[in-house]
Structures are given as C-alpha cells and as structure tokens.
Amino acid sequence: MTRTTRALALGGALLAATAIAATAQAQSQPIGGAPLTIQAVTERPSLNLSAYGEVKTAPDMATITFGVQTEAPTAQAAMQQNAEQMTRVIAALRRAGIAERDVQTSGLNLQAQYDYQENQPPRLRGYQAINRVTVTINDLTKVGSTADAVVAAGVNQIDGIGFGLKDPTTAENEARQLAVRALQAKAALYAQALNQPLGSIRSLTEGGGYSPQPPRPPVMYARAAMADMASTPVAAGELTVRIDVTGVYDLAR
Numbered sequence: 228m229t230r231t232t233r234a235l236a237l238g239g240a241l242l243a244a245t246a247i248a249a250t251a252q253a254q255s256q257p258i259g260g261a262p263l264t265i266q267a268v269t270e271r272p273s274l275n276l277s278a279y280g281e282v283k284t285a286p287d288m289a290t291i292t293f294g295v296q297t298e299a300p301t302a303q304a305a306m307q308q309n310a311e312q313m314t315r316v317i318a319a320l321r322r323a324g325i326a327e328r329d330v331q332t333s334g335l336n337l338q339a340q341y342d343y344q345e346n347q348p349p350r351l352r353g354y355q356a357i358n359r360v361t362v363t364i365n366d367l368t369k370v371g372s373t374a375d376a377v378v379a380a381g382v383n384q385i386d387g388i389g390f391g392l393k394d395p396t397t398a399e400n401e402a403r404q405l406a407v408r409a410l411q412a413k414a415a416l417y418a419q420a421l422n423q424p425l426g427s428i429r430s431l432t433e434g435g436g437y438s439p440q441p442p443r444p445p446v447m448y449a450r451a452a453m454a455d456m457a458s459t460p461v462a463a464g465e466l467t468v469r470i471d472v473t474g475v476y477d478l479a480r
Contacts, residue, residue, distance in 0.1 A: 272478040273429065276413050279471045280405025282398045286390035286463050289370050290439075292333060293377055294359040294384035302337055302354040309356040312381035316360070319380035323373045325362055334359035359386065365393070371459040390463050395437035402470040403433070414476045426477030435471040 295312045299305040320330060336357045341349040362377075364370050367390075374385065392398065410431075418425035 278409035280402040292386040305354040305356040329363040398468040424479035426479040429475040
C-alpha cells in the first residue's frame with residue numbers, strides 16, 4: 228500500500244469513528260434537552276448492626292382464666308346447672324370488688340360424654356358443659372382472695388394466671404433508650420476495630436416491645452379442700468420489657 232493510500236484509509240477510519248460517536252450522543256440526548264450524563268456510583272461502606280434494651284418492672288395487673296364444669300344426663304340439665312353455678316361465681320366476683328367490665332366470657336362448650344367398652348358400641352353417659360371466664364384484677368393484693376372466692380362459689384377449673392402492665396409506655400421508652408445506646412456503642416466499636424471513622428446513621432428499625440405474659444400452667448382447685456385454707460399466696464415477680472433495634476451506619480472515608 229502506498230503512502231497516499233494509507234493516509235486515505237486512516238482518514239476514513241477517523242471519520243467513521245467520529246460519526247459513530249455523534250450518533251451515540253444523539254441517541255442519548257432527549258429531544259430539546261441537555262445531553263444525559265452517566266456516572267458510575269460506588270456503594271459506600273456501611274455497618275448493619277443489631278442491639279436490644281431490656282427493662283425489668285413489677286406488674287400492676289393480673290388476669291385469671293377459670294371455668295365451671297358440670298355434667299348431667301341431658302344437655303339442658305348440664306347447661307342449666309352450669310348457668311346457676313356461674314351466676315353464683317359472678318356474684319362472688321362483684322362482692323370481691325371486680326367491676327363488670329373486667330369480666331369476660333372466654334369459652335362456652337357443651338359435649339356429649341360416652342363410655343367405651345371393648346367390642347361394644349359407645350354408650351351415652353350424659354353431657355358436659357364448661358363455661359370459662361377471664362377476669363382482670365387491677366389490685367394485685369386481691370389475686371389470691373379472688374381465686375378463693377370464686378372457688379368457694381362453684382369454680383372447679385382454674386386454667387392459668389398471667390401478670391401484665393396497664394400502661395407499658397414508660398418501660399418501653401426506657402428500653403428504647405438502652406437499645407439505641409447499645410447500638411451506638413457497638414457501631415463505634417466496629418468502626419474503631421476497622422480503623423474507619425464512623426459516619427451518620429442511615430436507617431433505624433425497631434422490633435419487640437411489651438407483650439402480656441401468657442398464663443401459667445393450669446391450676447386445679449378442689450373446692451372442699453379450700454374451705455378451711457388461708458388465702459392462696461400469689462407471687463407476681465417481675466416482667467421483662469425488651470426492645471430490639473437494627474441500624475445501618477455509614478463508614479466515612
């Protein structure tokens with residue numbers, strides 16, 4: 228190839244490259260707008276950490292779930308006996324100072340009862356009625372005496388007792404502060420270990436919080452045995468209120 232031919236070829240390549248660049252710019256430019264600029268963004272290094280705060284506090288309320296169970300040859304008789312017995316129980320609650328709004332029916336059940344023998348069809352024995360009530364007690368000094376009063380009035384099942392807080396806001400806020408302080412301290416520790424300055428917090432999420440204590444395992448009372456006993460002792464103990472937090476911190480460069 229001669230020098231003149233080589234020069235023409237190089238000039239043609241340059242013109243083609245210029246045309247391609249112009250076309251690409253025209254395609255990336257909106258009609259009537261400024262040219263688009265594409266920049267590569269690098270993700271900033273960050274810390275994703277979790278912490279929690281716990282506060283122990285004494286409960287100020289209790290709930291008791293109890294029931295009246297009756298059996299009779301007919302369904303109607305079982306329900307009638309149960310209603311009469313539960314009426315006496317409700318009256319005992321009123322005498323114990325429990326307000327009507329603090330008493331709630333939590334279950335009503337009627338079941339046929341059968342006797343089973345080998346190689347014999349089931350034989351109907353009668354019917355069983357169960358009426359369960361959940362009671363809120365706002366004075367913890369009356370928990371034991373209230374349990375005794377309803378047993379004396381006809382309750383033959385106590386399914387459990389749980390303790391709680393009327394207003395958990397104060398305990399939750401204290402736990403929140405402890406959780407955030409723990410998160411801040413953990414973030415500072417990680418930044419120091421990584422020899423990187425700790426930046427600002429990018430996000431903060433919360434979980435946990437106050438949850439009423441589930442009832443303790445069922446307690447069965449024998450009415451006759453309770454007649455001459457002192458008031459049933461009940462220990463409220465403490466409740467734990469926990470707040471979990473998760474935060475994302477930037478690491479400064």
